[in-house]
Amino acid sequence: xxxxxxxxxxxxxxxxxxxxxxxxxxLMGYERASIEDVWACLVQKVWKGDPEKRIYEVxxxxxxxxxxxxxxxxxxSAYQSDDLMASIAAVxxxxxxxxxIHKL
Numbered sequence: 001x002x003x004x005x006x007x008x009x010x011x012x013x014x015x016x017x018x019x020x021x022x023x024x025x026x027l028m029g030y031e032r033a034s035i036e037d038v039w040a041c042l043v044q045k046v047w048k049g050d051p052e053k054r055i056y057e058v059x060x061x062x063x064x065x066x067x068x069x070x071x072x073x074x075x076x077s078a079y080q081s082d083d084l085m086a087s088i089a090a091v092x093x094x095x096x097x098x099x100x101i102h103k104l
Contacts, residue, residue: 006050007053007058010055014055014062017058017063018035018038019035022037041070041074042061044073
């Protein structure tokens, strides 16, 4: 009988696969890749939540995670973590300052 659980329930059992994937990314030059980053990437980009899967499916997804997907995840995370209001304020202040300079 095959056990089906949510991916979060399998996490503790697939730590060795996550470690392997993080080490693979390190060898490819992504030194800051961590187990938690790899897991978060899978949850957001591959699984899009916490679906039910068999353990072999979870391990397969970990080993099939590409650097392109990982970098896409990091890029989106970086944009989302920026303070949007601070960015807007910085841009609008720069525009206002440029207009003042051009009027002089």
